Amino acid sequence: MPPEEALDYFRRKSCGHSERVLSDESEARDAAFTVSGIYKKDILEAFKEEIAQGLETGATQKEIVKGLREILAGAGHKELGAFHLETVVRRTCNGRMEPEGDEELEAVQKYLPYWEYHAGDG
Secondary structure, three states, X not given: OOHHHHHHHHHHOEEOOHHXXXXXXXXXXXXXXXXXXXXXXXXXXXXXXXXXXXXXXXXXXXXXXXXXXXXXXXXXXXXXXXXXXXXXXXXXXXOOOOOOOOXXXXXOOOOOOOOOOOOOXX
């Protein structure tokens, strides 16, 4: 998926509480942006916007994490660990953001029947 389409798909995701989203059907889960430990919707939306802007401008992971820390500090929210925030950025920026799912991987199964998919090996 071209970067513009992937970014557009990410921006269309809704923000939701991770425990509620994880209990949803697969399609609803895929269409949501969640961060474990963040319970306020305004903070989730600020995180999502910070990551989207970082993707648009080509910011580094370190720069995006710094922005996420500033959001938490400004909101008086409890601090999340560096590893937690780095994982959020890495999974969002390097993860599969396209809505199609695994069709491309399944299409090659006839030729490569023993493929294995690893996400977020960063």
